[in-house]
Amino acid sequence: MKISFSGVSKIFEPDIVALRDINLDIKKGEFVYIIGATGSGKSTLLRLITRELLPTRGNVYAGDYDLRKMRKADIPFYRRDVGLVAQDFKLIPTLNVYDNIAFVMEAMAVPPKIVEYRTNEVIDQVGLWRRRFMKPAQLSGGEQQRVAIARALANSPSLFIADEPTGNLDLKTASDVMKILLAINAAGVTVVMSTHNQIIVNSCRQRVIELDQGRLVRDEQSGGYGRNDDF
Amino acid sequence: MTTFRYILRDMGRLLFHHWILGLLTLITAAVMLWILGITTLFSLNIENLLSRLESELVVQAYVKKDANHDEAEQKIRELNSVYDVKTYSPSESLAKLQEKMGNQSGVLDLPGENPIPWNFEIHVHNANDVENLVKELSAMPEIDDVIYAGMVVQRVSALSSVSSHVALIMFILSVIITALVVYNTIHISLYSRREEIGIMYLVGATRTYIATPFVLEGTLLAFLGALLAVAGILMTYFPGVSLLQENLPFLNTSLINDYNIITRFCFLLAGFGATLGWVCSYIVVARFVHSITRPE
Numbered sequence: 001m002k003i004s005f006s007g008v009s010k011i012f013e014p015d016i017v018a019l020r021d022i023n024l025d026i027k028k029g030e031f032v033y034i035i036g037a038t039g040s041g042k043s044t045l046l047r048l049i050t051r052e053l054l055p056t057r058g059n060v061y062a063g064d065y066d067l068r069k070m071r072k073a074d075i076p077f078y079r080r081d082v083g084l085v086a087q088d089f090k091l092i093p094t095l096n097v098y099d100n101i102a103f104v105m106e107a108m109a110v111p112p113k114i115v116e117y118r119t120n121e122v123i124d125q126v127g128l129w130r131r132r133f134m135k136p137a138q139l140s141g142g143e144q145q146r147v148a149i150a151r152a153l154a155n156s157p158s159l160f161i162a163d164e165p166t167g168n169l170d171l172k173t174a175s176d177v178m179k180i181l182l183a184i185n186a187a188g189v190t191v192v193m194s195t196h197n198q199i200i201v202n203s204c205r206q207r208v209i210e211l212d213q214g215r216l217v218r219d220e221q222s223g224g225y226g227r228n229d230d231f
Numbered sequence: 232m233t234t235f236r237y238i239l240r241d242m243g244r245l246l247f248h249h250w251i252l253g254l255l256t257l258i259t260a261a262v263m264l265w266i267l268g269i270t271t272l273f274s275l276n277i278e279n280l281l282s283r284l285e286s287e288l289v290v291q292a293y294v295k296k297d298a299n300h301d302e303a304e305q306k307i308r309e310l311n312s313v314y315d316v317k318t319y320s321p322s323e324s325l326a327k328l329q330e331k332m333g334n335q336s337g338v339l340d341l342p343g344e345n346p347i348p349w350n351f352e353i354h355v356h357n358a359n360d361v362e363n364l365v366k367e368l369s370a371m372p373e374i375d376d377v378i379y380a381g382m383v384v385q386r387v388s389a390l391s392s393v394s395s396h397v398a399l400i401m402f403i404l405s406v407i408i409t410a411l412v413v414y415n416t417i418h419i420s421l422y423s424r425r426e427e428i429g430i431m432y433l434v435g436a437t438r439t440y441i442a443t444p445f446v447l448e449g450t451l452l453a454f455l456g457a458l459l460a461v462a463g464i465l466m467t468y469f470p471g472v473s474l475l476q477e478n479l480p481f482l483n484t485s486l487i488n489d490y491n492i493i494t495r496f497c498f499l500l501a502g503f504g505a506t507l508g509w510v511c512s513y514i515v516v517a518r519f520v521h522s523i524t525r526p527e
Binding site for chain 2 (some may be wrong): 052071080103108151152
């Protein structure tokens with residue numbers, strides 16, 4: 001899925017400017033890192049793509065949708081094509097791993113047999129087969145993150161949004177998560193990932209978009225974390 | 232069909248998750264709907280009694296000696312409040328009176344002309360109309376005198392009015408309390424799952440898919456409460472009616488004691504309970520889901 005930001009600004013009441021005049025194009029099938037200090041606007045940018053937020057000025061386009069003008073009834077259908085992985089995992093604590101993943105497809109009225117097959121498939125893909133009947137609280141941070149990734153994969157999305165997916169993970173687990181994300185991207189899915197992890201950005205070179213106080217200050221193909229790669 | 236299966240399963244999960252709250256809602260709804268049902272039946276019985284009394288309420292109008300009684304009858308029949316008019320000639324009236332007097336009818340053997348004029352026995356639609364009817368009759372040039380049971384009319388009207396007001400107040404209170412309890416239960420249910428609802432919406436569940444299990448939960452609780460209320464009414468109403476009929480025999484023909492009518496009433500009550508549950512749940516769910524899924 002292709003994404004475009006056209007003159008996008010986001011101001012939270014009363015006067016907190018999260019993003020200022022962002023112009024950006026992300027091509028279909030690209031892997032993009034969004035980097036920047038805390039409060040630079042990374043999460044706001046991702047939440048504009050998932051349409052949790054609306055821009056104060058400008059427009060955001062995703063695929064065939066103008067997200068500002070999108071009808072309410074179209075939002076769920078758009079989101080089914082967007083796999084979302086949040087830093088806090090956003091898993092439902094009362095459901096086990098299997099049900100956390102399955103309910104995304106159930107909401108689309110997918111027949112139970114297909115739900116079962118596809119859920120088992122993605123659980124296996126992220127290496128959680130033996131944990132499939134455990135509740136989120138019984139899993140480690142890395143495992144919860146993998147459940148979130150499996151859930152995002154369940155609907156075979158064409159856009160994958162990951163908001164600091166390695167933020168709470170050790171290097172080994174973060175590396176495992178990155179392998180999964182790169183594999184997803186290799187299958188033609190657009191991946192937009194915000195991160196603070198310099199090692200990952202520097203070791204898996206992809207397009208880097210850097211934000212600073214809501215401004216886009218760098219857009220570099222195969223870039224590293226630092227402006228001069230000095231980390 | 233698949234979606235409906237998932238929705239029913241989610242509703243089951245909701246009921247299981249908050250079963251104590253659900254049970255309390257069920258009991259409260261049952262008690263309030265029972266009160267509503269019994270109050271309505273009481274009111275219907277009072278109305279029945281009043282309509283019987285009203286049907287027996289008669290205004291007697293006497294025609295002046297020199298007036299045309301046919302014209303007077305025509306005028307009376309044209310009045311809106313009049314349900315029926317029976318005309319009695321002087322001789323018919325005398326015979327009727329003699330029959331009423333029985334053994335003492337000898338006192339009516341008067342010499343000379345029969346003093347009773349042509350007169351009308353007038354039945355009204357509604358006891359409240361009697362006062363106006365009497366005024367209208369008194370104003371007619373053909374009418375000499377009007378006789379009616381003034382105090383009875385006033386008391387019947389007052390009883391009718393009080394009964395209607397009490398029934399209305401009880402009805403409103405029962406509906407409000409039942410609605411509030413269902414509303415509150417669903418609101419707590421929603422609030423405890425607000426994070427889950429947010430996540431569901433974020434990963435592509437439609438509002439309808441999210442909201443329907445909650446609406447069904449509220450509807451089912453109110454419907455089951457109504458069924459309990461119906462059972463309670465069937466167990467208490469008929470013994471109550473029997474008791475009244477034994478102790479107050481004059482009420483025999485005024486009390487609703489037809490099993491078919493009561494059964495139909497119970498069906499209505501169950502339907503009303505389910506509708507009330509659906510409306511309350513729908514309102515609270517629509518408001519909640521709207522607020523939680525609104526983009527900033």
